[in-house]
Amino acid sequence: MFQSFAAESSTETGAVRLAALRALMAIEGLAAYIVPQTDAHQGEYLAPRDARLAWLTGFTGSAGFAIVLARKAGVFVDGRYRVQVRTEVDTAAFTPVHWPETKPADWLAEHVPNGGRVGFDPWLHSQKQIAELEAALEGHGLVLWPTRNLVDAIWADQPGTVLAPASIHPIEYAGEASSAKRARLAEALRGAGHKAAVLTLTDSIAWLLNIRGADIAHNPVVQAFAVLHDTGQLTLFAAAAKFSPDVLEHFGPEVRLRPFAAFAPALRGLVGPVRVDPASVPRQVVLEFDEAGVEVAFADDPCILPKACKNPVELAGARAAHRRDGAAMVEFLAWLDAEAPKGGLTEIEVVRRLEGLRAATNALREIAFDTICGAGANGAIVHYRVSEASNARVVPGEILLVDSGGQYADGTTDITRTLPVGPPREDARAPYTRVLQGLIAMTRARFPRGVAGRDIEALARFPLWLAGQDYDHGTGHGVGSYLCVHEGPARLSRLSEVPLQPGMILSNEPGYYREGAFGIRIENLMVVVEAAALEGADARAMLAFETLTLVPIDTRLIVAEMLTGPERDWLNAYHARVLAEIGPRVSPEALRWLVDACAGV
Structure with missing residues (x-):
């Protein structure tokens, strides 16, 4: 429950890990690789296995990213972290960069040769982030290149997936039943002509289903994806071990539980238009729809305003x-x-x-x-x-x-x-x-x-x-x-x-x-x-x-x-x-x- 006071990072490991990442980048033919401070749910607070930026650089702030090149590595931080970053990273290996004053596209255009490929994990970047970066790089001769996660490939002792149990958030605190929320949002989907909505924000899913979890320290959420259909039915993609019989009974027959691995294949089988929030949905979700020919409708996460x-x-x-x-x-x-x-x-x-x-x-x-x-x-x-x-x-x-x-x-x-x-x-x-x-x-x-x-x-x-x-x-x-x-x-x-x-x-x-x-x-x-x-x-x-x-x-x-x-x-x-x-x-x-x-x- 309470916080740990152990040091979460060290300036002593950055150079060695950076060298390992650069070696893998060379094998992959990448001139640059982006390491964000987020997970597939665009979360600000992370499970230990998703703390890739901290593992690589030593920087533990809740916002920022690194761009690694063959001879230079920038750690981009905003005004909240400009004192902190200098104490946490090895400044002989990593260069703190003032962001958003310095735009990543401008920095890449200045430091990456024409024709260079910029690698990124499409599960860890939102559709909006990649679209904006693509637009900003246009004319600079650089190519954004979706790839496997290279940090995971070199992180030998990466922690495992958290399987904390989910719990019911009772009506006495929620104030509205999950079925009523789903019916209300489904009606809005029908009104907009959307057949379904993809939900990737963990707090949206927790709010909609009236559940809470413990997958992320201090944030009572369950790591999951979901698809809400215009009928009010919902398919939840998460580890089955998290859900007790009581929670499954709470879901009722209109909520179907499937494993995480079934999420991407299920996207390809949906009938569009499917609503996705470009600000939070992973780029990989849009790639799955594009490859399967499923029509996409870009709009806000339907939970985000009602939840607020x-x-x-x-x-x-x-x-x-x-x-x-x-x-x-x-x-x-x-x-x-x-x-x-x-x-x-x-x-x-x-x-x-x-x-x-x-x-x-x-x-x-x-x-x-x-x-x-x-x-x-x-x-x-x-x-x-x-x-x-x-x-x-x-x-x-x-x-x-x-x-x-x-x-x-x-x-x-x-x-x-x-x-x-x-x-x-x-x-x-x-x-x-x-x-x-x-x-x-x-x-x-x-x-x-x-x-x-x-x-x-x-x-x-x-x-x-x-x-x-x-x-x-x-x-x-x-x-x-x-x-x-x-x-x-x-x-x-x-x-x-x-x-x-x-x-x-x-x-x-x-x-x-x-x-x-x-x-x-x-x-x-x-x-x-x-x-x-x-x-x-x-x-x-x-x-x-x-x-x-x-x-x-x-x-x-x-x-x-x-x-x-x-x-x-x-x-x-x-x-x-x-x-x-x-x-x-x-x-x-x-x-x-x-x-x-x-x-x-």
Whole structure:
């Protein structure tokens, strides 16, 4: 359940493994080979056997890819990982490349000779990724070449397939029967003239079938593929050993279970048009259809939007999960505030204490992700994962960033708090206040229906921009209902064009990071709701956010005179709500701490 603190990679193995891959590339006649950080389900979090990028390069971040050439190997990472990648890879063998500023097609065109073949495993790249890369390479004389997985071919001790048991996600938490979901989506397929839809996202399949699993650490999903027919019947392709008689009975007669190996042949026998999502379906699926002459209809995964818009039962569960999680967090923060200034804690001890307090709720199924606990300079590594090798002491006078979450049967939580250890560090106070102002601005936003994350994301950045500061990650991601902590399709990001809709749960997490010094991030989860009516307002439908997270925001780093009246009012009202809802749920010692933490600013 809990995270391991063993080092997941080493800079010492990269050069040897790179040489083995290059030798195989030469045999295959490839000038380049792409190694993505994903699996056949386009998952961000991976089973051990699918962690090919980490095995080859040492880079363990959740996003990125490598392009290996005969004499050069680039590891492409975005702004979240530019500090981390330099600590994890052998920079004598691998060159960190800033992405998306540097496009892979431009990099390939610059470094690969005309006529060179660029190899890729078509099961690990989506149709959209390959189509876009093909278009960008047009005119450069390079050829994208589907091939077997070359990393698997040289990975002698590659872990085996996980066969964790699936479980039923009961109606009391799901709020809608699987049969009703399948009927609803089948009706939409018929309306669009589609005979079937291919599902490859593991959380879509888990949501549709009302099941959960343990194939991926911290993400309660089952690795599977599925085909949903316009009749509401569904064929599930997965290892039979995962499904008990109770789960098979839960499926009912309209769900047929077949082995993984039957998936590709079954695609060739479908009658089109078959709906596939180019953003998530493996390129190999489209190749199978093309070779069999099956008509393809490119459209969004039919589960992705219904899954994101939580129903009333799921929202009630989310609120309950956040009250429970909020109480555990308050117990943790009260303990931390008493112990950290003594100078005896390490990052690992902090993580273990938090895990234990969540487990003490007797409702925790899993942590939602490896806790990010960064003391001092480690806080500036956006997705820092503490290991026994990196474990730092929590030193008085520094800043501690803790980003964590829990998986409960009724909801998934994700919260970040940034805390001074002892006397507040003066140079962190102004940026901390700006980050808080950004969080408050996003929380208070009202916006018309049809507005997407990209349209309002700047609200969270504006206070930092005024000071010439910014952060290199999105402001918010979607969150599942006892599913993946990162869930599409909506985000608070300049890249997100998906209109926000009621029932969507999103994180709100602006930050600021000073390399070598500290990191600041404040994160609450929010749900999109219908906005309350305002006197004198236009007659137009408006939406707003309801905050789900109920944990005090540390006030000791705030420069109070920087806050406006409405910002101060929001913070005081939030803390009054936290005290009222969480106070009755905590120990007397934690309650005394909570009263002080929720005092007015």
